[in-house]
Every structure is written in C-alpha cells, then in structure tokens.
Amino acid sequence: QITLKESSPTLVKPTQTLTLTCTFSGISLSTGGVGVGWIRQPPGKALEWLALIYWDDDKRYSPSLKSRLTITKDTSKNQVVLTMTNMDPVDTATYYCASTPPSGYGNFDYWGQGTLVTVSS
Amino acid sequence: EIVMTQSPATLSVSPGERATLSCRASQSVSSNLVWYQQKPGQAPRLLIYGASTRATGIPARFSGSGSGTEFTLTISSLQSEDFAVYYCQQYNNWKWTFGQGTKVEIK
Numbered sequence: 001q002i003t004l005k006e007s008s009p010t011l012v013k014p015t016q017t018l019t020l021t022c023t024f025s026g027i028s029l030s031t032g033g034v035g036v037g038w039i040r041q042p043p044g045k046a047l048e049w050l051a052l053i054y055w056d057d058d059k060r061y062s063p064s065l066k067s068r069l070t071i072t073k074d075t076s077k078n079q080v081v082l083t084m085t086n087m088d089p090v091d092t093a094t095y096y097c098a099s100t101p102p103s104g105y106g107n108f109d110y111w112g113q114g115t116l117v118t119v120s121s
Numbered sequence: 122e123i124v125m126t127q128s129p130a131t132l133s134v135s136p137g138e139r140a141t142l143s144c145r146a147s148q149s150v151s152s153n154l155v156w157y158q159q160k161p162g163q164a165p166r167l168l169i170y171g172a173s174t175r176a177t178g179i180p181a182r183f184s185g186s187g188s189g190t191e192f193t194l195t196i197s198s199l200q201s202e203d204f205a206v207y208y209c210q211q212y213n214n215w216k217w218t219f220g221q222g223t224k225v226e227i228k
Contacts, residue, residue, distance in 0.1 A: 107171075
C-alpha cells in the first residue's frame with residue numbers, strides 16, 4: 001500500500017520561510033524513474049505544480065517560483081522536503097505531495113491528503 | 122510555459138447522461154496528458170494517463186482521447202459519485218501544468 005503524508009506549520013507569517021515535509025511508504029526513491037512532487041491549491045482555485053525530485057536527485061521547479069523553492073530528499077527516511085522562501089498571503093493554499101511512477105507520462109498516481117498553510121501576520 | 126485550457130468551466134448533466142469535457146494545450150504535449158477527479162475536501166484522484174489509459178481501479182465509463190493539443194474526457198453514463206471537479210494536466214520538457222478545471226454538477 002502506497003501512502004504519502006504532508007506535514008507543515010499551519011500558519012506562517014509574511015516573509016517567513018515555509019518548510020513542508022512529505023513522508024511516504026510503499027514507494028522508494030531508490031527505484032529508477034520514481035519521483036515525488038509538490039502541488040498546491042489555493043482555496044477554491046486550481047492546482048499548481050511547484051517542484052519534483054527524482055530517484056537520481058534530479059530536481060525540477062516551476063519557472064515562476066524557482067527562485068523561492070528548494071526540494072531535497074532523504075531516501076533513508078522516505079521523506080521529501082520542500083522549502084519556500086519569502087512567503088506571502090497569496091501563497092495560502094493546500095499543499096499536496098504526490099508520487100510519479102517510472103512510466104514517463106508525468107502522471108501523479110498517489111497523493112497525500114494535503115496540508116493547509118495560511119500566510120498571515 | 123504550456124497553458125492548459127479546459128472547457129466548459131461548468132457542465133450541468135443529469136445522472137445517466139454522457140458528459141464530455143475538453144482540454145486544450147497551447148502547444149503539442151504528444152500523449153503526455155493526464156486527467157484527475159477531485160471532490161470537495163479531498164486530494165485529486167488519478168483517472169487517465171497517457172491521454173487514454175485508465176488508472177488502476179477506474180471504471181470503464183471513464184475514457185480519454187486525443188493527442189497533440191486537443192484532448193477529451195468522456196464519462197459515458199454519469200453516476201452520483203462522478204459529480205466533482207475534473208482537471209487535466211500536461212507533462213512536457215520537465216514541466217507540469219494543470220488546467221483550471223471543469224466542474225460537473227447535477228442538472
């Protein structure tokens with residue numbers, strides 16, 4: 001059974017750095033082709049892809065947010081961490097982590113439940 | 122950046138009827154097109170990948186078609202549990218983008 005779960009503070013202040021942690025089981029970031037990504041969704045709005053890290057430590061970022069994002073993995077802990085700097089109220093959203101299989105089609109097949117992050121002073 | 126445009130924004134359909142959702146890419150994404158279903162308060166659920174391959178456990182009433190820039194998700198006979206928001210997503214050149222979603226509501 002594959003599960004992913006996000007953890008983060010629920011409230012951050014403007015200009016602070018947000019650290020999101022995805023802890024997963026049933027998949028391994030040692031397996032060729034596997035990736036774990038982050039997607040967010042502001043309340044009532046559409047999904048937005050943020051970043052993804054592959055089994056070989058290849059990292060990909062959304063062009064519009066690249067300067068603010070850093071994604072890392074700890075294979076031994078089955079965790080992926082995303083940091084986002086200089087948080088703003090517009091970054092208020094539910095943040096999801098999701099896995100992508102080696103198929104190469106770019107689909108996110110398993111998702112966490114999401115964690116709501118509110119940016120407010 | 123490849124922009125994904127979904128239409129219509131809202132689709133009103135009666136149970137048992139057919140629903141056809143469209144997704145257009147601003148440039149070709151080959152067959153790297155994915156469909157998700159999202160219900161309120163839940164994470165998205167993978168329906169279709171590779172434009173036309175149903176994910177594990179997805180009922181046969183869901184089908185996807187298209188390639189290049191024009192894609193369609195068809196729900197052949199809507200069940201009560203199918204009323205939700207549907208998103209398309211493309212993958213191209215190590216970038217992923219989502220459409221703005223189509224809400225399928227009860228007529």
